[in-house]
Structures are given as C-alpha cells and as structure tokens.
Amino acid sequence: MKKILITGGAGYIGSHTALELWNAGMEPIIIDDLSNTQENVIDRLEEITGKRFSFYKGDCNSRELLDQIAADHQIEGVIHFAAFKAVGESTQKPLKYYRNNIGSLLVLLDWMRDHGIQDVVFSSSCTVYGQPEVLPVTEATPRQEAESPYGNTKKICEDILVDFVKSKAGVRVISLRYFNPVGAHSSAKIGELPLGVPQNLVPFITQTAAGIREKLTVFGNDYDTPDGSCVRDYIHVMDLADAHVKALSFLGKQELDFYEVFNVGSGRGNTVLEVIHAFEKVSGQKLNYVIGPRRPGDVVKTWADTTKINQVLGWYPQYSLEDSMRDSWNWQKSLG
C-alpha cells in the first residue's frame, strides 16, 4: 500500500482526504501539531475505516520529526495541508503566518529531496485571484496582489514550488486552488472544527441554527449580483478530498520536474442568501439573520471554471449545495 504523508491531516480538509486516500487503497500517515484541531479526529477516522492511521503529534517545521517519519515509513508522496488560515489574524500577526506557512513548505521540500520523495500536492486557494475582472476564474486568470498576509503566503508558496521544480529538483507538484470548502463526511464523525467565532459562512450558519450564535449578519445586499449578496463557489469537502486522490494518481504518471495548478470548485456561484435558503430547506430551520452593511475588503463575486480539472484529472464534483448543507448541519448537531 502506497504511504502518503498528510501534513495537517487531523484538520478539516486533511481528515476527509485521509479517508478518501484510504478508500482509494493508499495509507495516510498523519502529522499534525493540533494547533487547530483535536486528537480525537484520529479516533473518529478509525471508527469510520476500522483502521488506526499512524499519527505523529508535532510540528511539520521539525526536520527531526520528519526524518523520524521517513525512518518509520517508506513515504511515496505528500499532501501539504498544514498552515494557519485565519485571514483576520494574519493581518495582526503576519510573522506567525509567514513563519509557519512558508517555513513548513521549505522544510518539507528539503526533506523530500533528501529522501527521494517525488510527489507533493499543495493546498492553495482562490484567494490568489482576489476579485477577478472576468468570471468564471480559469487557472490563466492573473493572480492579484494579496489582500492579507495569509493570502500572500499562498502566492509565495506557489512561487517557491515553481522555482523548486524549475531547479530540476526531481519532484512533481500540483497546487490545488480551493474555492470554498463546506460540508462534512456523511457519518457526521468528522467535519470542520472552527476555534472561536467562525470566519466562514457555513459554520456561522450552523452555529446560529444551533443557538451558539445569536444571529448571522449578511454583509451587504446591494451588490451587482442576482440578489445583492456576495457570490462564492462552495465545494463539498468530500469532493475536494477526491481531487487530492486524483491529483496524486495523476502526478505518479508524469515525468519528473512537473508543475501544474488546478482550480477546485463546483463551477457554480451561489449567493450568501441562496446558501442560507438552501440551509433552511434541508434543515427545516428558520435562520435568524439580518442584512448588515457591506464589509470592506470583501470579494463581491468569484467562482471557478473547472474545465481544466474536469478534463485533465477526470474530476467532477458529486455533491450539491443541499448535500453540503445537510452534512454540515448533521455535523453541527453531532457536536451537541
């Protein structure tokens, strides 16, 4: 069984990807410092799969720990999720974000080269596009100046990967630019675990419905969009997990010194109000929300053109927005 190192594998997207790798016949080896998740995610993965995944609790900036993992396992590929991702905090503590998000990639690439590990899939983000002038967004859409240190770390990491491949380091790399991951595994045993006040719409919706938040504020309903609220591309986390499996399989068939980037989204734009209504429909709950003023810095509308990932990786999303809302709600209810 091919062993794949998943950095940040106990986190939201990492844990679902660990599951999909296992379902595809690969063995995930997880490293996570638990800075934004809980150790019981590993227990939950065992409950779902019947397999206890190897788990290393620690920082993937630690070369010693990575060397230990390479001594314990013959790693054949890496998916690098580990990063800090709170956009707001990144503007307050930029060095924390640059150190972790960029530092960990540098340590990882050195380690891969020294151990002859060739394949890596990197978690990038649609944030690199900012507010695109032309929609939908293709991979050829120019990247814009980052709006936050977090967004900048994604741009810089992509550039580091391009330069590393150009240097003939003997690796194959895919950067996946995620749009808005939502949903949870249908078992409701794993899902997103936001610390504190959620920064993303869907956890805020489910926490409001659960009575943890008093109300949801929709930031603006007078934009140039179908109902005036902002438009995003929501992608179910299991579809996103599947994209990683397909990316790894594809990488294994390429020549060395390969780099490619793919958008991962549903290919549809949904407004904030549409998401709220989809949630109300599947949950049978009336959501307490109010319309507030526009929020400075918000991207008004963005959604992905997914032609490239459809055609090259043969990846197509399987889940609808309603599926995402149902699974997110079941996950929220399971948290009690």
Ligand SMILES: NC(=O)c1ccc[n+]([C@@H]2O[C@H](COP(=O)([O-])OP(=O)(O)OC[C@H]3O[C@@H](n4cnc5c(N)ncnc54)[C@H](O)[C@@H]3O)[C@@H](O)[C@H]2O)c1
């Ligand atoms: N969720 C999103 O909306 C979104 C969108 C685009 C891109 N991304 C990127 O996808 C990746 C995964 O995101 P997520 O939503 O699963 O976040 P997450 O916080 O749930 O997962 C990241 C995991 O990495 C761990 N981690 C952080 N730094 C670490 C370190 N130095 N060593 C070991 N573990 C470390 C955290 O404990 C966490 O479990 C991140 O790189 C993020 O920037 C996320």
